[in-house]
Amino acid sequence: MNAVLEYPDNVSASPLTASGLVHCYEGSNVLTGVDLTLTPGSVLGLVGRNGTGKSTLIRAMLGLLEPLAGSAFVFGEPALKLSDEAKSRIAYVPQQPEALAWLTVQQMLDFVGRFYPRWDAPFIRTTLERWKIQPNRLLAKLSPGERQRVDLIRAFASQPELLVLDEPAASLDPVARRELLRELALRAGESGTTVLFSTHIVSDLERVASEVAFLHEGKLLLHCGVDETKERYARLWLPAKMTSAAPSQSLSRRRNQDGSLSLIVERDRYGQWPQASTMPGARIDALGLEDLFVEIAE
Numbered sequence: 001m002n003a004v005l006e007y008p009d010n011v012s013a014s015p016l017t018a019s020g021l022v023h024c025y026e027g028s029n030v031l032t033g034v035d036l037t038l039t040p041g042s043v044l045g046l047v048g049r050n051g052t053g054k055s056t057l058i059r060a061m062l063g064l065l066e067p068l069a070g071s072a073f074v075f076g077e078p079a080l081k082l083s084d085e086a087k088s089r090i091a092y093v094p095q096q097p098e099a100l101a102w103l104t105v106q107q108m109l110d111f112v113g114r115f116y117p118r119w120d121a122p123f124i125r126t127t128l129e130r131w132k133i134q135p136n137r138l139l140a141k142l143s144p145g146e147r148q149r150v151d152l153i154r155a156f157a158s159q160p161e162l163l164v165l166d167e168p169a170a171s172l173d174p175v176a177r178r179e180l181l182r183e184l185a186l187r188a189g190e191s192g193t194t195v196l197f198s199t200h201i202v203s204d205l206e207r208v209a210s211e212v213a214f215l216h217e218g219k220l221l222l223h224c225g226v227d228e229t230k231e232r233y234a235r236l237w238l239p240a241k242m243t244s245a246a247p248s249q250s251l252s253r254r255r256n257q258d259g260s261l262s263l264i265v266e267r268d269r270y271g272q273w274p275q276a277s278t279m280p281g282a283r284i285d286a287l288g289l290e291d292l293f294v295e296i297a298e
């Protein structure tokens, strides 16, 4: 008898989805049950401190790494068993591209292009020229920033429906970063490309992402619209004599030297802050994205 695979409901509608992903390396937990669903056409910025597992999550979601538990689906197919058709709709740029380093820029692009039905050769020509990268240079001899740009060109040229970039701006100078963000915004806006990118640069996220997800201690602490974060999360400050009134649920909790408490709290489903915020002496402070992340990650 054939086993019937039961897929979660959101799988077929989303270009990329993960459910209950668990992974560890050498006995230390990196992902402890991550659920994430990308909305078609969204640009999701994945943030988290160094070593929190962003690359691991991305690789597990794309089927490049087999998680210890949980599942991931790309265009409704199990990520670990993707068809060639599904693969041709995805572009992934790893943090440190190294593949095919013995080829020249042009040789690599010609080789890779054969696997993509909608390969945009004119885009490659104009972008290599605009980004001042000589096509006859060996990939192995490029600087990390140049290598990253070539891989970005490769990714854009395949005209993917799903574009996944692992810290795409890590080695880029500010001008190149701007160009990348412009290209990303263009692709998402005009072609409806769904984008997932990890980053440490919160200003990039604010500029181009429509949604943000924050990975912390193996779990996604929050996932919401970028514009929504300010409305939905805030810092609740309670003086020392009121700390017993602190809500039991919070995204982070820090005791200050004077005994007061700072907590990151979320509005409830009626749009209300925790009750402690209404007590005399308590304070609710709105936070920008960067402050929110620093407070949670500290």
Ligand SMILES: Nc1ncnc2c1ncn2[C@@H]1O[C@H](COP(=O)(O)OP(=O)(O)OP(=O)(O)O)[C@@H](O)[C@H]1O
Pocket (backbone or CB within 6 Å): 025, 026, 030, 048, 049, 050, 051, 052, 053, 054, 055, 056, 057, 095
């Ligand atoms: N192949 C591996 N073997 C053992 N440990 C690993 C391996 N790959 C990653 N790790 C560890 O797992 C943790 C998560 O790594 P990962 O690269 O996923 O984090 P990250 O959030 O992408 O980090 P960064 O922001 O610094 O790029 C780190 O502590 C890392 O040292």
